[in-house]
Amino acid sequence: MGLAIVHGIITNYGGTITVESLQGEGSLFTLDLPCVTDGIEKEAGSASALLTRGTERILFVDDEEMLARLGKEMLTHMGYDVVTYTSSLEALQAFQANPQSFDLVITDQTMPEMTGVNLVEQLRRVQSDIPIILCTGFSHLVNAETAHALGVEAFVMKPEGTRDLAVTIRRVLDKRDRPPSWQS
Structure with missing residues (x-):
């Protein structure tokens, strides 16, 4: 895991x-890290219930195997x-x-074979209206403006909290003009 991501996680907590x-x-x-003992179970239960949910199909791309696995678990839970x-x-x-089998693409920016920006360009050549969320822990090459x-419909700095990511995903998906892949 990159040090920028670790630093972000630690400071967020x-x-x-x-x-x-x-x-x-x-x-x-x-x-x-600060130690918290009161209210952990109550907060965890209520946070899960409040997550914005969906049923759409998401293509999730991250070269870090652990982050890809965590992303899948988190989004599947939603x-x-x-x-x-x-x-x-x-x-x-x-x-x-x-291409029609995906409703959204979430991709990391910094990857060895092809950057997220390059992947976005290639995906747009195949299907120009696919909603895309670009994520990065740290990059000199891309920011929200670029x-x-x-x-790109949304630019997310890692680590993004579960609730914030859920809201971002739902906002992006709700803007699209086509029905979800499962309705096609």
Whole structure:
């Protein structure tokens, strides 16, 4: 997992991360998180009930296998049918084979084979109206303005909270002009 993502997760939870490095010996990372004991079960139950849900089919692309797996679990829990790829090239091939089977694409920006921006351009050549959410932990190449200029419906900085991502997905899906893939 990239350090920018780790830093984002830790600071979102009110914690800190420090690093001590010795050349030739390695690095020691120290994570400090606040301890919360009251209300955890109550909050977890109510958060799950309040999530914006859906049934659409989502193509989820992230080269980090762990993030792809977590993304699938989270979105499946929200009711979505999720197809994940850790290869942007394989994701593009799957989309090219059957573009109408997907209602939304969520893709990472920084990937080895093809960046998220390049993937967006290729997906748009196949189906110009596919809704796309572009995610990044840190990138010099893209920001919300450049993503919008590409026609990306939403630009998300990682880590995005579950509730916020659920709202973003629903907002993007509710704007589209075509029926969900399961109604076609």
